[in-house]
Amino acid sequence: MSGTIDEPLHAPYDARVARRLLMFLIPYRRRVAAALVLLLALAAIAAFQPYLVKVAIDSHIATGDLAGLYGIALLYLGLLVLELGVAYGETYLTAWVGQRAMHDLREQLFERLQRLPVAFFDRQPIGRLVTRVTSDVEVLNELFSSGVVAVLSDGLMLVAIAIMMFAVNTELAIITLLVVPLVLAISFPLRRRMRDAQREIRRQLARLNAYLQERVSGLVVVQLFRQERASADEFAGINREHQAAQLESVHYYALFYPLIELVGALAVALIVWYGGGEILRGALTFGALVAFLQYAQKFFRPIRDLAEKYNLLQAAMASGERLITLLDEPLPPTPIRDGRQLPQPRGEIVFDDVWFRYVSDPWVLRGVSFGVRRGEKLALVGPTGSGKTTCASLLCGFYEPTKGRVLLDGLDVREYPRAELSRRVGLVLQDVFLFSRPVADNVHLDSASVDEREVAAALAAIGADGFVTELPDGANTEVGERGRSLSTGQKQLVAFARVLAHDPPVLVLDEATSSVDSASEALIEQAIGQLMTDRSSIVIAHRLSTIRRVDQIVVVHKGTVCERGTHQQLLAREGVYARLYELQFADQEGRSRRLAGEPT
Ligand SMILES: Nc1ncnc2c1ncn2[C@@H]1O[C@H](COP(=O)(O)OP(=O)(O)OP(=O)(O)O)[C@@H](O)[C@H]1O
Ligand SMILES: [Mg+2]
Structure with a gap:
């Protein structure tokens, strides 16, 4: 079983890692400097106290000078109070800076994670990434408070005490x-x-x-x-x-x-x-001996702590290394086209001899070519694992073709800025993802271009208004983690409404394979019809009703296009499609006729 924390042995101090992490302290350098000054003061105060004891004993107790003794006692008390105040300030400042720096680091990590290419997440277990952003970030704090500050403070303390010891005897x-x-x-x-x-x-x-x-x-x-x-x-x-x-x-x-x-x-x-x-x-005076006993005591604590700090630093450097690797993870290149140079959105799609493999595995797509004209509807069908979802991912720019091109409105999808591509291509995934937020939020997704009225209109057009109004809080009802308080069919309807509200010129619909009851089935069929209206569409179809709506069918088999044509043409060929139809769609025939009110 692989752990989520793989921890190679690491040098206790790695200049590169330390430098990168300490950069996070730069915005707070004034406070860091203030904390260091306080540290210096603390070391001086601590080193001075035993000396006061020596003076008290030798110059005042031994000589019977009671008035002088009061003075020393007051000074000692004052020093203790000062030490308390300085220690408070130093501790608070250090913690404050550490917390702020961790906050910034987490923010940067999250920001980077969100922009990483989809392919990155194929290689990383989610749990490991979560560990990075949560517990590995603590290392920055550790590096700062246990590393820099503690080593400095212990070092200062040792030097100050050593100086005083030599001064005394x-x-x-x-x-x-x-x-x-x-x-x-x-x-x-x-x-x-x-x-x-x-x-x-x-x-x-x-x-x-x-x-x-x-x-x-x-x-x-x-x-x-x-x-x-x-x-x-x-x-x-x-x-x-x-x-x-x-x-x-x-x-x-x-x-x-x-x-x-x-x-x-x-x-x-x-x-x-x-x-x-x-x-x-x-x-030797008696006072000097007492002072020395106190010095010895103060001397061993930093020494003991240093040994422990060493281990902490080593662990921190290993975590720091992992964080930096993540922070340096390359982002997808940003295309340098501005809005003026982009073609008018028409909704034309061309797959031009597209070859693709995920990592170094065998080819998943091997020379796939097909085209969708403006407003045309195309169905991709094929056995499981044939590469249909992969085609959809390539069109959405989640991955780049290894060879060949995918064109949208005549321009390679790689050339589109991310945001523009999302505006032009609406995607409904095979398994719908909803956020644990209200239904309405899941439809507009905080997009400025979609207002409340449009959300309601989209839900109504899709036919989701029926179940949404029955929810305890209507469209403002929270849907739970991944939308678990909704049924599979309901989740799909919300996802459809999401695309409809954003109104992209191109629809990519990866139909869910899981079947729903016949009432929901009718609703979903209708909703899909609504979604495809006036839109170029590529549908990865699992429903006969969807197949019947399209202008052409492309059959994908083991990463190649093996047949294309209309439903009737393909049936007549008695090839892959005809077999697939027998297996996948024929049993839907009777039911869909009944739903449509046709005689069976
Ligand atoms: N993220 C990935 N990393 C590596 N290989 C993948 C990845 N996604 C899919 N594959 C592989 O690519 C091939 C095609 O997968 P794809 O998801 O495109 O199939 P599909 O036609 O959509 O199948 P289904 O009908 O079951 O949804 C499969 O062999 C699969 O194992
Ligand atoms: Mg699929």
């Missing part, structure tokens, strides 16, 4: 720093194991999510085929592995933090042992 400072190699010796091997454990957790989580998603969306099949037991067992297995990965990670963290604490304690012991001796020899 050089020998003790060197002794404290002696344990640093020990910290590194512990961190490095553990850090790698912690990282691997984290990666395994993410992998297992992706598996868990993918399985859950598939089983929930396929619940009907699960229940229908009594798969509950098997699903539960399989899920239990994945769940167990996820838990094992979590526990492994917990194990390393549980080991890491106490070990670092231990080293910190060792440093304290060294300071007390050596410093105590120095005090007895009179070479």
Whole structure:
């Protein structure tokens, strides 16, 4: 089973990825600068506090200067309050910038996703793209707050503390720093194991999510085929592995933090042992020793954090890399024609020796040629998988022919700007897609050219007004995700009304193969007639009634046009069409006669 997160090992710092992601901070550079200044202030304040303690002990407590001690205490308190304020400002600013940058990144990603060619989505599982836009974007925040800010802040803190330690007592400072190699010796091997454990957790989580998603969306099949037991067992297995990965990670963290604490304690012991001796020899003041103990404590936290930040950065870089790949995904080339150079919309279509394959698979279309004159109606028929929907996709510009041309009003469809092509060619897909919005919204789709009256007129002309008025809120009724509160036939009618309202000169209709009850069937037949009126039409036909309306029939078989003509001509040939007719349409004959009121 393939996870939705494939995570190759990544360098903790990739200059290219970092640079691209940090570009998102540029609009907020003033606030970033302000946050950095606050960081500097925080480091200085933190490094200064133990020094105050030293002064308090050595200059005031030891000498019995109570008044001076009050002054120092007040100063210390003031510093604490200042530290609180600065820390608040720094945290808020950092989070603010991180959130804004993530917001911008998500916006850019969505924008790019919407404009990518349809072919891109043939190669990408939807779940993976959703992960990109949601969780991978968090990395920008992580890179910023845990990467840039944290590393800087920890680094500043270490430098500031080291400076103060050396200022107070050089020998003790060197002794404290002696344990640093020990910290590194512990961190490095553990850090790698912690990282691997984290990666395994993410992998297992992706598996868990993918399985859950598939089983929930396929619940009907699960229940229908009594798969509950098997699903539960399989899920239990994945769940167990996820838990094992979590526990492994917990194990390393549980080991890491106490070990670092231990080293910190060792440093304290060294300071007390050596410093105590120095005090007895009179070479060190008592206040300096206390200050050092505080410095040691403050010194080990950033060191410990840095090891963890390293892992975070590594994961962030991997996510960042994926995001950038998506942001750099090439858009379809924009044709450089302006409106004046486009031909008048007439509704003439020519397929000129069109060859096409999806990826590197075998040819799906092999030299398909046919033409539709203004106002003419053409039916594409053929066995399943013969390439009919592919022809429709090529005319709509979703894919480009590998060889040959598709012309609309004499101009290659590749030369049309996207928006213009959509205005000229109306498409109804085999499986209708409705948005979880009101019926009326699904008809006008926020197009400025379609007003409320036209929506109502389109619904009425299609014959959808009957069921729409019966909905609880009429045309303002929400249709649910993918339009699931409507029946298949009703959804089709809404999709028809959508095309009718936008009134394109060319109609491409990929008839649904699923059959509906005979009352709806009559409505849909009528609606299709209405749609095709005064419009050049290419219909991928599954209904006899539709076949009867067209001027010519083109039979597609294994990606080539094998027969063409009228219904009668093709029947007389007794070829592919005649066989197809026997299989697909003959049983509709009786029913359609009854519907039309003809004697059977
Ligand atoms: N997005 C795609 N990526 C790769 N191959 C595809 C894709 N869409 C379709 N195909 C392949 O192209 C061939 C033609 O598919 P197409 O959808 O055009 O058939 P069709 O004639 O519309 O069939 P049906 O009557 O079942 O709708 C099929 O073999 C199919 O497997
Ligand atoms: Mg099809």
